[in-house]
Amino acid sequence: MNRRAAALGAATLLVVLTTMPAYDRVFSEAVWRGPVLLAAILAVGAAAALRALRVPWWASLLVSLVGLGVFSYLLHLPPGPAVPGGEQLAQARELFGRALVEIRETPSPAPVLSGMLFVLTAGYWVVAHLTHELLVRWRRAGLGLVPVLVLWSVPLAITSGQGGAAAAVPFLASACLVLLLSAPDALPGADRLSRVTSSGVVVGALAVIAAVTLPGVLPGYGGDAWVDIGAGADPRGYQPIVDIADRLKLPQERDVLRVRSEQRSYLRLAGLDSFDGFTWRLGPPSVDGGSYRPDPSSLYSARDVLPPEAEAASTVPVFVDVEVLDLENIYVPAPYQPVQVLGPTRDEMVWSTEGGFLATWDTVDGELAGEARVGIREGVSYRVQASRPSPTYQDLQPIGAGAVAPELTALPRDYDALREQAEQVYEAAGAQTMVDQALALQEWFIGDAGGFTYDLDVPALRGDQALERFLLEDKVGYCEYFATGMAVMLRATGIPARVAVGFLPGTLTPADPEAGRDVDEYTVSTRDAHAWVEVLFPGYGWVSFEPTPRDDSTQMVPRADDLTPVENELERTAREARENAGDDPDRNPVLPGELPLPDEDLVPPQAGSSSAGTQPDQTRVWPLGLLALGLAAVAVVVVRGQRARVTSVGGNPAARVLTAQRRLLATAASYGLIRRASETTPEVMARWQREGRLPPDGERFAAVAQRAAFGGEVDRIDADDAEALAEQCIDALRASMDARGRLLAPVRVPISASLARTRHAVGAVRERLGS
Template identity: 30%
Template structure:
């Protein structure tokens, strides 16, 4: 800005860096430790420094150079195979791809706050660097700081999406201050900075107070926002299998509950899944309207049962669900917001919360195997528990083949469980799910991979039960934990588990567990043990946890025949996959889309700056063409700010129009009138301006016009660079010429 001290040129770049880091402070809610802060700061500062150095040289070079610098930074920081240590060759790109793929897996399976691994730190570095490029382009290059709020919102929204818990107040304040900084810390706004800071402070305070009064401060959605994730250590949440895997892959298990009075170990159920969507799996939906936990609860089972009373101490669980044992008949809680859905067998709340502890009375069903075999009658549960819409016919065929010799629903359920856990079963337990290739994940698991953890086994058996006419659902929660030596049991994240519940007429929901565990955590109900004994002894669950998927033998077919194994692929012909490429492509596509959008948004503003630089240079040089360049720039500035000059106006009429419509007064009005006189003298009198005269007048007029109000469109999409937006006006003595021909440099033809 003319007349401003030289040091003020650093204000806008500095503000863009500060705003990105302040808005990104919420990342502390989802990444452990402070290592991410250093990576974010280095990436942001690098981008801003490169931009500040190149902006005076060539504005269009800024964004490509910033992106190149960011790539060089991550190559040197996160790979060991860069050319000369920092140039991204094929090997270095392969390393970065693998790291990004690993970051995607950690996000999919981890629970916030995730560990600051190299994969996560690479993602943080690239994320902050990319956002810094966007903020710098809008706030500094195009000089549209208000538009920079969009990428700043992205910085703030990423941790919100990963951690939908109530964010601390300081994260909200930091984000708002970051936006205030980028708006206020500019050379042309220094005099307004005190008042602007007061406005920002009042706005932040008002927003926080309004949120508190509404009871909605934070980013946590209500229960009907199905599809979210859990929000605390040990949480099951609305994306149960993602959180479940995250618990099982923790480097150190975390205690969740301490249970007293549990004489008979049983599963601790957090939620049940009713809906199965092919290729997507079992989904958590909104429970039915429940009854308050203030009195006796309606039972969901009948028949013989043992009763127990337990006390649960919460050591670190916060969620929409209140985990319960068996068939609860009474639950004592302190919060009045909990409700119980007897049909789903779940206690829930509209918002995630942490109950310090609770008591529970329950029924533990104890029907015999013979009683379940004899169970008969119509299915009185929701028909949705039998829904197999869209299930691949091959799954149904496998289920019918496995249960071909079973005469009743109970024996069919046992046949399916033994298919996964019985002697000679080809299925193995591992957190590393074997890759498929058939196109249907469930078919792949049943016919090719045969390796997975409780999610795959419970999901498969639940669908197969429905396929043979047995109502089924998947339950997600925890095993009974381990005794702690004092008569109590401790349940940790390592006990996270999924199993199957099948419905029998007259008895209700009965538990089956098809996961082939060999570590003693499986709980077989009495009826399952009896059925195993009747079949010739209690077969051991032979498969121990495996660190990696192993090749599985083919599944025996009916009649004892063994199918032909699929032909092995020739390693010499199979292409070598690039590690992590599958997870890298979505990130790459997202970055390319963001850059494309940024290019579309920034190009008009950059072209307008280039126009100004060229015209200002011509005006400053004086001589032939100086007056034309100076006058074109004033007309363009006026048009950008909403006042186009009609083609029929003379130079003086145009100057009067600009002064009137932009409310110019004092020195800016005098500068425009002086400029108009010098343009007329040059065009009509041949008096060429001297060097260093017109450019100062142009800058005074441009600054005054912009001070009267600068719209976002004037910054991002200036009308003067839109095709046919600048219409040149003719001299009065040539207005009647049929074809004046092209204007020569310095010739006023076709101009005011």
């Protein structure tokens, strides 16, 4: 093995190993590193050794696969006989099957499971072998980096993690090292190149552009992963409202709204009534596969009084002043259901009686036109007057589902287990009416009976039975899980329900006329993002239910005695404690707004705050994009300027011939057939021909090579011919060596070369001394 191949082999190993840090985010423990490291080293080492022994590529692949089998047998399968038999094969197959399940079902960061480790080590082994063969054996540097690039970017594409662009540096640096080592020492006629060739400029510019933009645009670094299988925020897993929710993973907690209102109320974005098994959406997806487009006939300009979405016989008025602090959204946070919007932005809002949402819309000359757009942004203020449906328990007692639209009870499949569970709950509570059933189910979720725990840091739910697993087995989740669970169970028992997304009322700053606050002020932050359930009671409208046992108790839970509470659970428990204490009102002096909130630094990945999360990423990426564009423009200018004068060396037939010649001479030298310095190519070819090592074609090759080297005309056909001839010559030279000579050449050639050098030096010294 020559020095070049050794260096390239080492670089190959390095570039494979630098992909490993990317996998740290996939696993929660580090024990996977040892086996993977070992697999990569063994695979590259074996490939390098086999190549040095001049084993052809297919044999090398075969040996490597056998090696992988042995490695996996020793590492992953239980100890068995020295020669594995059918039993071991069955075990391997089972392990592979298990791996597929593990990969599908386990959210990241994952514990290191045996199946996963098996697949990962095998993957590393294969990629390492492939990369070595491409880079070292075939010298295809560009192609050779593709498998490692895939290996490197997969974890970044499927999981978000910390690290930033700097974490990409080791991998990119080692990839650069590979490219540098793979480049020929000198381009043919490099000393004659007065200018950089256009192909060089193009490749260089592309490389710089890629280097500048890749870490920025690659998911997982900086931005969110494309497909995040991470905890609690998996759109593939269990995310009721992907279209809104996947924009809402918030980089940090921040205040999004300031609300002035006489009373506490949820600020609702929309009611999602279409469920596909994983995702709640606004209405069914449109026919062409695009996102939901509301029926124009259900849209009303917010300049006028808004028609109710559903008739509500009993309502209380709610007035809310909203000031947007840090939020960008299409949907307008508003108490349900709004009657009138005040403020200049109302000209750009529409009210949809499907889904009951206010959204900002394109306007042309004051008329609503075209598409929804992000109109809620920092600095926007508006006042909403709403009529909150506030039926009493008695009002709702006689109300049944009646003839509601079938899509309000539609489910993507039969949830028999959930229906049975819901019926058990109803039965246990003796609930006969719709309101009783809804309350019973709500109680099942937030009370002790269901045994649910609120936790933001839960694995994503995946698989067909995900909802069942959550509701009947795991029982750990957050608002989206609970809202989905309750809505699905309600629908399964024929009750029209949907999931609403929006914000909890937020943190109260009580009115203080001395400080200039006439009314209570609520600060809504990203942690107040929330999802809950709405049930349609014909004639009384959509009534909210709250299945989430939030651990900060800021949710407002309707109860039979108060279906439309104005206090949250914290205040309620404080009030009840006060009432129970009775004679000692000072026992609970803590004011609700001052209550210490649970220490929680996790970002609540609920629906509601919408696209706010994307803004920091956009600001981070656009300078890079601009830089890339600038570089591209410079490259284009340079290339266009040079194209007239310079042709590409890479595709130049003469260069190809010279490369073939260099390859021929280098290969011969590696066999110990060395061209003397003073020999020209035709001379050395003639000598080898005399020695019976070459067919007469050698002369033809030499003639073309001379033409190419010293300024003769060489066309593509000549180049093809020369490359073929060079290969023939290499084969003939190899055949002319006996196996022993070939094997010993890597040792013999350097030794005899250094001996010759020493002899020469000694002779020179002796001559000088003698004279």
